[in-house]
Amino acid sequence: MEFKAAIEAYMCNSALLCDVVLPDATWMEQSQIKPDWLYDAFIAYYAEIVEPMYDTMPVWKIIVELANRLDLGYYFPWNNIEDAFRNQLNGTPWSFDELKAKGFIITDQAQYFKYKIGEVLIRRMDMAVQESAKQEIQFCKSCCQGKGLDYLPDYKEPDKELMPDNEYPFIYGNFRSLGHEHSSTFNNFHLMKTNGTNVLWINKIDARERSIAQGDKVRLQSPWGSVEMVAKPTWAIMKGVLGS
Structure with missing residues (x-):
């Protein structure tokens, strides 16, 4: 470019x-x-x-x-x-x-009040912070059934071109890091000292198999592009999955 x-x-x-x-x-x-x-x-x-x-x-x-x-x-x-x-x-x-x-x-x-129970309007965020997945499903079930809605999400198989293969063996996804909020906190001196970049989460087993250590620079590549990132081996992500 x-x-x-x-x-x-x-x-x-x-x-x-x-x-x-x-x-x-x-x-x-x-x-x-x-x-x-x-x-x-x-x-x-x-x-x-x-x-x-x-x-x-x-x-x-x-x-x-x-x-x-x-x-x-x-x-x-x-x-x-x-x-x-x-x-x-x-x-x-x-x-x-x-x-x-x-x-x-x-x-x-009708759409706005579809999660209303009695006089309480439940926000979508509230449904994501239940004590357990079971409680969340039970809450959604009781809320949606009264509205004639299906409380279980639809599952669709991913496109074949997005499935892992020998050339691209990982699934990658984005999530919200507790260190930074989009790019708006990148001008915060103290945050940048403690967490100067968005790191790439990788399962510790996957990292060990590839001789990747904490803080190593790695290249994340897909059929559509590539980017260099700092690795963070962790047990907090599933094997075969990358995230940042």
Whole structure:
């Protein structure tokens, strides 16, 4: 790749590899319309709290400025973010002015309240922190049966091209590390001292068979790309599985 650019609020690992980094405003410095990750059928308005500092811009403005320089500005005819929000909600049953006035809108009452038991609305996150898997299944069963829903997840066989083979013998997955939150904590000096990068978890047996020790640099490769990471042999991940 001859030229790489990023829109980032922090100099994360990806930004350090780029030729140009366009400074994005932080989340408190720009307004947003977002669905809530804990609830279904719910959109919320997040208003800008403080103006962007220094030379930063909210991402919508960066995109508009880039479009204007590429003679594509007619695709983004917005003078401010509220114009963009009105365009975003155009054609839906809801208007930006209604959303701004209320702060949030429940877009589907039946979907939103499907986990309601009595007067208690259970969030999806709450279902993931039951004391045991059995309790979680029992909770889902009692909740879903009253709504006419199947409480057991559907299982589908993975595509054959994603199954482990002799050339690519591992299954790889991502999860949330307790050390960092996406890239937003990579500018925290103390966190970077204790955990300077996202490590690759590998089962200790798999690591021993490949002479991989704690802290070794390894290359994780798939048919679609490769990346160099720091190994973390551990019993906390299954044999044949890699994670980061």
